[in-house]
Amino acid sequence: MLDIKKQFIVFTFPRESNDTNYSSYVPLFFYFIIVLIMQNITHLAYLPVKGFEPVNTKLINKYNQQFFPTIASKINFCLESIPNEVQFEIRCNIAYRTQYMFDYLGRTNQSPEILHEYMKTVLLECDSYRLLNVSESFNDKTIGANLETDIYKITRESFNYMWPKTTRGNDYKNSLKMVKPRVDQFISLIDRTFKPLSILDSGCGPGRYLDCLSSIYPDATFHGLDQGKDILKSNRDRFDPSRFQFHSGHVNKLPFDDNAMDLVLSVGVLHHVKDPIEQTIKEHLRVVKPGGYFFVFIVGGDGLEMSMWSFLREIMRPVPKEIAHQKFADYFVAERVQGLLDHCYGEYFLTNRDMFESLLAKYGEFQKIPGISGADVTKESMSWDSFFDERYGEGHLRYLIKKNG
Numbered sequence: 001m002l003d004i005k006k007q008f009i010v011f012t013f014p015r016e017s018n019d020t021n022y023s024s025y026v027p028l029f030f031y032f033i034i035v036l037i038m039q040n041i042t043h044l045a046y047l048p049v050k051g052f053e054p055v056n057t058k059l060i061n062k063y064n065q066q067f068f069p070t071i072a073s074k075i076n077f078c079l080e081s082i083p084n085e086v087q088f089e090i091r092c093n094i095a096y097r098t099q100y101m102f103d104y105l106g107r108t109n110q111s112p113e114i115l116h117e118y119m120k121t122v123l124l125e126c127d128s129y130r131l132l133n134v135s136e137s138f139n140d141k142t143i144g145a146n147l148e149t150d151i152y153k154i155t156r157e158s159f160n161y162m163w164p165k166t167t168r169g170n171d172y173k174n175s176l177k178m179v180k181p182r183v184d185q186f187i188s189l190i191d192r193t194f195k196p197l198s199i200l201d202s203g204c205g206p207g208r209y210l211d212c213l214s215s216i217y218p219d220a221t222f223h224g225l226d227q228g229k230d231i232l233k234s235n236r237d238r239f240d241p242s243r244f245q246f247h248s249g250h251v252n253k254l255p256f257d258d259n260a261m262d263l264v265l266s267v268g269v270l271h272h273v274k275d276p277i278e279q280t281i282k283e284h285l286r287v288v289k290p291g292g293y294f295f296v297f298i299v300g301g302d303g304l305e306m307s308m309w310s311f312l313r314e315i316m317r318p319v320p321k322e323i324a325h326q327k328f329a330d331y332f333v334a335e336r337v338q339g340l341l342d343h344c345y346g347e348y349f350l351t352n353r354d355m356f357e358s359l360l361a362k363y364g365e366f367q368k369i370p371g372i373s374g375a376d377v378t379k380e381s382m383s384w385d386s387f388f389d390e391r392y393g394e395g396h397l398r399y400l401i402k403k404n405g
C-alpha cells in the first residue's frame with residue numbers, strides 16, 4: 001500500500017518579500033534532503049503561497065499614531081480570505097483578548113508598552129491563519145460586500161441592538177447599581193434647595209439615570225430621549241408612563257422649548273455623534289432653564305485606549321453585530337458584553353479639555369466631577385495609575401454646569 005504521507009512533502013516558501021534572507025534556509029534545505037533519502041520519498045511539490053509575506057514585526061516598534069492602524073490593516077489582510085464563519089470567530093476572539101490585555105495591564109499598573117508586544121503575537125497568529133488561504137474551498141470573497149460605511153449609523157444601530165439585550169431582568173439591576181454612585185456624586189454638587197421638576201436624559205439608553213434620579217426627586221417628571229426605536233419600546237414597557245416619557249429624537253435637535261428643563265443629562269453620548277461638539281452643547285444648554293443644571297460626560301481621550309478602540313472597530317467591521325453579540329454573550333456577563341460591543345461598534349471622537357472648558361464657560365459656572373473610583377477614567381479616580389497619560393490621555397471629561405441666571 002502506498003503511504004501517501006510518506007510519499008509527498010509540500011514546501012511552502014515565502015516570496016515577494018523584501019526582507020527574506022534565503023541563506024537562513026540552507027540548513028533547512030539540507031535537513032529535508034536527508035529526510036527525503038531516509039524516508040524514501042519520491043515526489044516533491046513546491047506550492048507557492050499567494051502573496052505570502054512574513055509579517056515584519058520590527059516595523060511596529062513603539063506606540064505611535066500608526067501602531068494600531070498598521071496592525072489592523074495587517075490583520076485584515078491576513079483574514080480577508082478566510083470563510084466568514086471562521087474569520088468572525090477569530091475577529092471576536094482578537095477583540096476580546098485585546099480589550100482584556102489592555103484592562104489587565106491597567107489593573108496591575110503595568111506599562112502599556114506590553115500591549116505592543118502582545119499585539120505582535122496576535123498578528124503572527126493571524127499570519128498563520130492566512131495560510132488557510134491555500135485551500136480553494138476557503139476562498140470566500142463575500143466579505144466586505146454590502147458593508148455599511150457610515151460609522152455613525154453603525155454606532156446608532158448597534159446601541160439600539162444591544163441595550164435592550166444587555167439590560168434584561170437582573171442585568172438591568174446590576175447596571176443600575178453602577179449608576180447610583182455616579183448620580184450621587186454629581187447631585188451632591190447641586191444646591192440642596194434646588195428641586196428640579198423637569199429632568200431630561202438626552203441619549204438615555206435603557207433609562208437607568210432617570211430611574212436613579214426618580215428616587216431622589218420624587219416630584220419631578222422624567223424625559224428620556226434616544227434615537228433607538230427598540231430602546232424606546234423596551235423603556236416604555238418597563239417605566240410608569242405617568243412619570244416617565246420617552247421621546248424619539250436626535251441630540252442635535254431636541255424636541256423641547258427653550259428653557260424647558262431644570263436638569264439635563266448627557267452621559268456618554270456626544271462623543272458618538274457626528275455633529276461638532278460646540279453645536280450639540282449649545283443645543284443642550286438651550287433647553288436648560290437659567291439657574292438650572294447640565295451634567296455632561298464625554299471622553300477626552302488621546303491615549304492608547306482610544307487607539308485600541310479604533311483598532312477593535314477596524315477589525316470587527318466585517319462582523320455582523322448579531323454574531324459578535326452572540327459570541328460574547330456565550331462567555332461574558334452582560335455588563336462586559338455591553339462594554340465590548342460599545343467599543344467594537346461605537347465610533348468615538350476626541351475632545352480637547354481646554355477647548356471644552358472654554359466652551360462650557362460661555363454658558364455658566366462649571367465644576368469638574370472627579371468620577372467614581374473603579375468605574376470612571378479620570379486622573380482623580382485613578383491616581384494610582386502611573387501610566388495614566390499614556391493609557392488614557394486626558395481621560396473622561398465630566399462636568400456639571402449651572403446655567404447663567
Ligand SMILES: C[S@@+](CC[C@H](N)C(=O)[O-])C[C@H]1O[C@@H](n2cnc3c(N)ncnc32)[C@H](O)[C@@H]1O
Nearest residue numbers: 159203204205226227228249250251267268269
Ligand atoms: C453609551 S450609550 C449611553 C446611554 C445612557 N446615557 C447611559 O449611560 O445609560 C449612548 C446612547 O446614545 C444614543 N445615541 C447615539 N447617538 C444618538 C443621537 N444622534 N441621538 C439620540 N441618541 C443617540 C444611543 O442610542 C445610546 O443609547
